[in-house]
Amino acid sequence: MRLNKLTSVSLAVAAALAIAGCSQKQDAPAGEASAASAAADGNVVKIGFAAPLTGPQAHYGEEYKNGVTLAIEDANAEKPTIDGKPVTFELVSEDDQADPKTATQLAQKFVDNKVNGIVGHFNSGTSIPASKIYSDAGIPMIAMATSPVFTSQGYKNTFRSMTSDTQQGSVMGQFVVQKLNAKKIVIVDDRTAYGQGLADEFEKAVKAAGGEVVKREFTNDKATDFAAILTSIKGVSPDVVFYGGADAQSAPMAKQMKRLGLKAPLISGEMTKTPTFLKLAGQEAEGTIASLAGLPLDKMPKGADYASRYKARFNMDVATYSPYGYDAARAMIAAMKEANSADPAKYLPVLAKVQYKDGVTSSNWTYDDKGDLKDGGITVYKVEKGEWKVLETVGGGAAAPAAASAAQ
Known part of the structure; x- marks a missing residue:
């Protein structure tokens, strides 16, 4: 947010409010809570997202992000619980600019911020180098990357949301x-x-x-x-x-x-x-x-319903990638629920064997032993x-x- 000139007293008050967790971004989209509110709520599950949100590939990243946003909003509307406690899923979004170096910097930032999982990155050229950092930290990632290299590195944390x-x-x-x-x-x-x-x-x-x-x-x-x-x-x-x-x-x-x-x-x-x-x-x-x-949107298991809800939420038609971002986020959340834990170490093995039957793009979202989709x-x-x-x-x-x- 744009800061106006503040007196020293105002600055002190603003700082106190921030420390107390009382300030909140007014421009954050639904499902993307502020850091302050997350700190105030111990039951927030952070899902990181990274894609190009500026530059010539921004239209890919924005549509992809919309799908993930809608998935998190839908999950939160269901009043989810994990381990008997109510939880709120929070989208933590970053712009990797389709740049490998930026992507690795953001990956380390996500690790430091202790996100529970990653939906992204978008490009193969960013997903591949970032995956090493997430693998070392044991954080699952479901990427849009289509390069065969992405799931051929021997990591246990890499999964796709599209065919290779x-x-x-x-x-x-x-x-x-x-x-x-x-x-x-x-x-x-x-x-x-x-x-x-x-x-x-x-x-x-x-x-x-x-x-x-x-x-x-x-x-x-x-x-x-x-x-x-x-x-x-x-x-x-x-x-x-x-x-x-x-x-x-x-x-x-x-x-x-x-x-x-x-x-x-x-x-x-x-x-x-x-x-x-x-x-x-x-x-x-x-x-x-x-x-x-995948199938054409109108032939997807829940394509027509998704297209209608997407249009109502974002005032635009589905382009290409958002349904896959939606299903990736929902599959990750489904694995957390089944594992009864948002701890990456506990739900990662469940995600590897997940059988998400309620997807937009597929009624049989499941992975092979490399992390590639079986039904693609x-x-x-x-x-x-x-x-x-x-x-x-x-x-x-x-x-x-x-x-x-x-x-x-």
């Missing part, structure tokens, strides 16, 4: 070769843990399906001018161009591909399958294909007339696939 790049890259690699009949494939990635990891898995699947990767290029997650890369790509006349990275890059890439006369469609992952991509790319978004973990499907979408349309869903209780369009 291994699953997603495999589906998309087979899709472009078998369904789009693509023979010559170009791959570009942004060199982040997420973008490069997804591109690597996609390349493996393409080759396994009999496709040929005729060119592989890379850029970075700050670039917006792809003229040199695309000119080089045009020279090999690819059937499709796959991009591993975020919509801040895939949108201008889609526009520049069309303006350069590249006929190949752009193929990408879930960080492109967003409303933001449609806005940034405009009419040049048409024909773009992207994958996203992938849905493939295509931009048609300015909207993301479902082409095919694989796994996760999916219905029969829709007819896929041919490569352009």
Whole structure:
């Protein structure tokens, strides 16, 4: 909050009130209590959250945070008890700026503040280094990270809220070769843990399906001018161009591909399958294909109800990530209740074996021995007339696939 000029007496009074736990932030969202009120209540269970809340990826982090916020509000409305005592779940939110160094600093801050669990981080590049700090402290984390590395480090505290790049890259690699009949494939990635990891898995699947990767290029997650890369790509006349990275890059890439006369469609992952991509790319978004973990929102077990309540609470539509943030927080809380303890050491083994049946995204939220979701499907979408349309869903209780369009 903005501080006005105070006299020394006023400062003394304000300090006394803060020490007494009487001051409280007026702008904290519901479910995100102040530190003072937490100190005054010994039955507060702190759930840390970290994601990019500023910068070009802020729209991902804010929507993700909204899902976690709604989950905590719903849990608190149920008047929860643990070990026979009423508890209040508190969201402790931080902005890691999608930066690995910032993420590790925040991870240590969360450990020092003795949070009971972490929902986050969002990016693979932040989740992986932060996970070491949480592992050393024995704090469970359920991250949005999709890199296979995240759950392959041998830590017992790492869990996902979405399917891994291994699953997603495999589906998309087979899709472009078998369904789009693509023979010559170009791959570009942004060199982040997420973008490069997804591109690597996609390349493996393409080759396994009999496709040929005729060119592989890379850029970075700050670039917006792809003229040199695309000119080089045009020279090999690819059937499709796959991009591993975020919509801040895939949108201008889609526009520049069309303006350069590249006929190949752009193929990408879930960080492109967003409303933001449609806005940034405009009419040049048409024909773009992207994958996203899980079922379409209207096919999720509780998708329709969640969409309605989300709209009422935040005055916006669900974009991509909030349902997964919601289920992650609820699964963590369910493990605490089942363990009858919010002590990380006591509920961590329960979380590893949790069978959360009441999820928005899945009615069978459970983990394998690495912390990967067992019941994870992938849905493939295509931009048609300015909207993301479902082409095919694989796994996760999916219905029969829709007819896929041919490569352009």
